[in-house]
Amino acid sequence: MLDYVNIWLGKYPRRIAPRLQCKSGLTLSVQASRHHYCTPREDAGPWFQVEVGYPSRTLRTLSRWRDGRSSVYGYVPVERVNAIIARNGGIDWDAPAS
Numbered sequence: 819m820l821d822y823v824n825i826w827l828g829k830y831p832r833r834i835a836p837r838l839q840c841k842s843g844l845t846l847s848v849q850a851s852r853h854h855y856c857t858p859r860e861d862a863g864p865w866f867q868v869e870v871g872y873p874s875r876t877l878r879t880l881s882r883w884r885d886g887r888s889s890v891y892g893y894v895p896v897e898r899v900n901a902i903i904a905r906n907g908g909i910d911w912d913a914p915a916s
Contacts (some may be wrong), residue, residue, distance in 0.1 A: 837872075839868025841907030847871040848899060855885070867893040877902060 839845045847870065850856040854869040870880060870891040879902065883891040903909060 838903070839908045839910045839913040840903055844902075844906045846873040846877075846902075855890070857893060861873055865896060867895055868899060870894045870899060 834845070835849060837845045837847050838900050848864060848868055850865040850868045851861045851869065852859055852873040855867075855871055856864065869885070872889045873880070879898065880891045880894060883894045885892050
């Protein structure tokens with residue numbers, strides 16, 4: 819189970835999930851809340867689309883959701899994220915949280 823991290827941006831708190839690490843070594847941030855590019859854009863799911871950020875290597879399969887020139891990909895279908903995780907051996911639950 820993931821433990822969320824509370825951070826403060828200005829005067830507003832945000833709850834974020836730690837980076838996921840796959841068994842292949844791929845890491846990425848998967849976020850969903852009213853502050854992220856997701857559907858529904860609320861703090862409680864279930865979500866159909868999520869924000870993926872800063873993968874540790876280029877994932878061409880995400881290119882159509884790229885937010886300009888950044889490494890953030892908005893409104894990525896959950897099925898696509900699940901496929902990426904599966905292709906990379908699944909989540910490495912024994913990896914240290916980052």
